[in-house]
Amino acid sequence: MAPPSPDSSKRKATDEPISPPPLKRKTQSNISKGAVANFFTPTSQKPKERTTWSERAPDGDTPPTLLVGRYEPENIGEADRRKRRKIAAFDLDSTLITTASGKKFGDAPGDWKWWDPSVPSQLRKLYAKEDYRIVILSNQGGLTLHADPKSKGPKGGTKNKVASFKQKCGAVLAQLDLPTTVYAATARDIFRKPRAGMWAEVCRDYHIPEDEVDLAGSIFVGDAGGRTAQLKSAGGTGAAAGATVAKDFSCSDRNFAHNVGIAYKTPEEFFLGEPPREFSRDFDLATYPLDVDGGSNDDGEILFEKVNKQEVVLFCGPPGAGKSTFYWRHLKPLNYERVNQDTLKSRAKCFKAATEFLDEGSSIVIDNTNPDADGRKEWIEFARNHSVPIRCVWFKVSKALCEHNDVVRAFNKPMNPEARAALPALAFNGFFSRLREPKVKEGFQDVVEIEFKFRGTKEEYAIWGRYWC
Structure with missing residues (x-):
């Protein structure tokens, strides 16, 4: 018998399988059995959705901007429907809940957990044993209920965000079950904290006149308390010992409670019993009190005097500094004519109007912001060419105060005769980035400094003397 050839042995070895054949993998579905079962469950047998949603508009001329979700447990009795004059109001994010993923902002309806495990039990105790009405008041600037029809951006993302928010809130409220x-x-708008629009809706929804709420017994809890940064407790070692607790992103929750007239606490104070931390406000109403003697701060003081038969007065000050109000109260009675670029729309038209007023023999006020020396130089040269002296009124006020004044004006028609809308932050940032304080050496006869003081009636102060930003 002939021995096997080398080629045949090679073929035999290579013909043998080198590993077991691959297994057929079963296709996995992302749809849970519960979801499939729920899909085929008749509508009549599905559990009732306990949260009902509605939308509110700030007025009759604008689309809805306030999203409202009302939750009622399955077994609700008459005791649950009665008026509760003590209100415990809470912010939502970073107060009642936080993200389960650890992200700053949750990107899915299920990405949440209670801020502290004790939160639901403490809220149930407030409701059942201390007779509080529990509500949640949250600024949600990332949501848009009705997209601008003129916007060219995609509309689908807007609807998805609102649907996701509703789903998350529905789950939170269902777990709380109050x-x-x-x-x-x-x-x-008026609904955004620290403005009190949401509070008014709470009182309306629960049929409690605002003057019948037990303000002394009510409270608002939120994480935006204006707390300053601070070092962590000195007990640690190494890098941790020098770490800091970050400052709050704003003071809107504390200011909201001030506006409503109720107590305020941070989540750490309310749920964990921690002591209060230091806080500060960029704009503090305590700095601008009402004159308690006469009920008005318009005390007849002379803030400006005309010193030339004919002159140009140049205003310098940020938007919201009170320049136009100052003109109407103090310079219009002295027969100054006003030149304002907001109304005339261009600088060329301002120079044209100013020339016409001077030719008529009038004194004029240039009621614009005029932050930089180069812009002011044009008016100084204009006055020199017309052989009249030029003076400057410098409104020396902070950016935070101007932003406050601007919003007060925009949201209160009696204090807004020119129907001006609220300005974007860019308007204030742009002014202060270009600001160079006016000096006599630029060519002014004098520079009159005006420090801000609330000048108005008690009724006007009741509006102005709230936090609006």
Whole structure:
């Protein structure tokens, strides 16, 4: 018998399988069995959705901006429907809940957990044993209820965000299982904290006149308390010992409680019993009190005097500094004519109008911001060419105060005769980035400094003397 050839042995070895054949993998579905079962469950047998949603508009001329979700447990009795004059109001994010993922902002309806495990039990105790009405008041600037029809951006993302928010809130309220309502302010209007629009909706929804709320017994809890940064406790070692607790992103929650007239606490104070931390406000109403003697701060003081038969007065000051009000109260009675670029729309038209007024023999006020020396130089040369002296009125005020004044004016028609809308932050940032304080050496006869002081009636101060930003 002939021995096997080398080629045949090679073929035999290579013909043998080198590993077991691959297994057929079963296709996995992302749809849970519960979801499939729920899909085929008749509508009549599905559990009732306990949260009902509605939308509110700030007025009759604008689309809705306030999203309202009202939750009622399955077994709600008459005791749950009665008026409760003590209100415990809470912010939502970083107060009642936080993200389960650890992200700053949750990107899915299920990405949440209680801020502290004790939160639901403490809220139930407030409701059942201390007779509080529990509500949730949240600024949700990332949501848009109704997209601008003129916008060219995609509309789908807007709807998805609102649907995701509703789903998350529905789950939160279901776990809490108390008769309550969540209010979400989606725009920068009267509903946004620290403005008190949401509070008015709470009182209306629960049929409690605002003057019948037990303000002394009510409270608002939120994380935006204006707390300053601070070092962590000195007990640690190494890098941890020098770490800091970050400052709050704003003071809007504390200011909201001030506006409403109720107590304020941070989540750490309310739920964990921690002592209060230091806080500060960029703008503090305590700095600008009402004159308690006469009920008015318009005390007849002379803030400006005319010193030339004919002159040009140049205003310098940021938007919201009170320049136009100052003109109407103090210079219009002295027969000065006003030149304002907001109304005339261009600098060329301002120079044209100013020339016409001077030719008529009038004195004029240039009521614009005029932050930089180069811009002021044009008016100084204009006055020199017309052989009249030029003076400057310098409104020396902070950016935070100007932003406050601007919003007060925009949201209160009696204090806004020219119907001006609220300005964007860019308007204030742009002014202060270009500001060079005016000096006599630029060519002015004098520079009159005006420090801000509230000048108005007690009724006007009741509006102005709240936090609006």
